[in-house]
Amino acid sequence: MRAMILEKPGVPLRFLEAPDPVPGEGEVLVRISACGVCRTDLHVVDGELPDPKLPIILGHEIVGTVTGLGVNVDNFKLGERIGIPWLGRTCGSCSYCQSGAENLCDDPGFTGYQIDGGYADVTVADARFCFPVSADYSDSELAPLLCAGLIGYRSLSMVDNDSGRIGIYGFGAAAHIVTQLARHQDREVYAFTRPGDLAAQEFALEMGATWVGDSDRAPPDELDAAIIFAPVGSLIPAALKAVRKGGVVICGGIHMSDIPSFAYKILWGERVLRSVANLTRQDARDFLELAPKVPIRTRIEEFALEDANLALEALRAGNLTGAAVLIP
Numbered sequence: 001m002r003a004m005i006l007e008k009p010g011v012p013l014r015f016l017e018a019p020d021p022v023p024g025e026g027e028v029l030v031r032i033s034a035c036g037v038c039r040t041d042l043h044v045v046d047g048e049l050p051d052p053k054l055p056i057i058l059g060h061e062i063v064g065t066v067t068g069l070g071v072n073v074d075n076f077k078l079g080e081r082i083g084i085p086w087l088g089r090t091c092g093s094c095s096y097c098q099s100g101a102e103n104l105c106d107d108p109g110f111t112g113y114q115i116d117g118g119y120a121d122v123t124v125a126d127a128r129f130c131f132p133v134s135a136d137y138s139d140s141e142l143a144p145l146l147c148a149g150l151i152g153y154r155s156l157s158m159v160d161n162d163s164g165r166i167g168i169y170g171f172g173a174a175a176h177i178v179t180q181l182a183r184h185q186d187r188e189v190y191a192f193t194r195p196g197d198l199a200a201q202e203f204a205l206e207m208g209a210t211w212v213g214d215s216d217r218a219p220p221d222e223l224d225a226a227i228i229f230a231p232v233g234s235l236i237p238a239a240l241k242a243v244r245k246g247g248v249v250i251c252g253g254i255h256m257s258d259i260p261s262f263a264y265k266i267l268w269g270e271r272v273l274r275s276v277a278n279l280t281r282q283d284a285r286d287f288l289e290l291a292p293k294v295p296i297r298t299r300i301e302e303f304a305l306e307d308a309n310l311a312l313e314a315l316r317a318g319n320l321t322g323a324a325v326l327i328p
């Protein structure tokens with residue numbers, strides 16, 4: 001196999017050739033055709049998330065074809081195209097797993113964090129956590145649906161149905177997907193970007209945003225809810241100020257810089273601040289069925305697998321329009 005591996009946080013990924021992995025019991029062997037690059041990958045590279053398996057192959061938006069089956073795999077056939085997401089395994093027995101909240105499992109394994117992921121041309125995955133994917137998308141177009149899309153979908157599902165005006169802070173891969181979903185639900189999207197990022201603002205308008213502006217500005221109208229994808233803690237008080245009484249502010253990222261202290265009065269009025277963590281397999285089934293019906297179109301920029309470091313730096317610099325996808 002060929003892979004880009006992270007040996008330790010803070011250093012660039014290194015190209016590696018190694019024997020192909022062998023699928024164990026319940027696992028599929030997958031020939032990877034595309035893998036999305038997620039903001040979470042940068043947090044792992046930067047050492048902002050605790051205890052990654054090291055060395056690790058990053059990548060949790062994997063599209064590929066099943067080329068091998070371990071014993072006791074009955075949900076996929078050889079040659080089938082599948083998606084592999086962030087949730088790689090759960091314990092199945094903790095109180096969260098037992099109550100339909102497996103995204104909060106006490107002993108989970110995440111793809112590209114504790115389990116080798118998709119910055120490679122081959123991988124193995126627990127078949128119970130893989131999904132069939134729609135034929136309506138190419139491999140590259142599909143990849144961002146598997147995390148950016150899923151997290152956007154789960155974030156938007158935390159917003160009341162009658163919340164018509166949604167603020168979105170940070171306009172990258174997740175935002176461009178959730179904007180299409182919100183428009184499909186007849187909501188208006190107010191898109192906030194890094195101050196002066198006119199390219200991102202133009203992209204947001206193209207995706208259907210009603211209003212675009214710098215994140216240090218107040219919107220012209222009071223918002224019913226806001227979703228923050230940018231990993232910037234100071235956006236939390238900004239978003240709380242922008243939402244109406246009873247409105248909700250949702251943080252969709254796995255890591256944020258510290259939140260500055262703020263006056264209680266901006267939370268007062270029954271405003272709600274909450275995070276969204278990971279995904280459940282039911283989220284994946286529901287969203288992957290819904291996406292082609294909207295239909296959600298993804299904007300991607302392809303990079304060769306060997307250029308994974310370039311893709312990560314483009315993401316860090318905010319130089320991408322849509323999602324970066326690695327092609328092995």
Ligand SMILES: [Zn+2]
Pocket residue numbers: 038039040041060086147148
């Ligand atoms: Zn992700």
Ligand SMILES: [Zn+2]
Pocket residue numbers: 090091092093094095096097102104105106107108
């Ligand atoms: Zn569990």
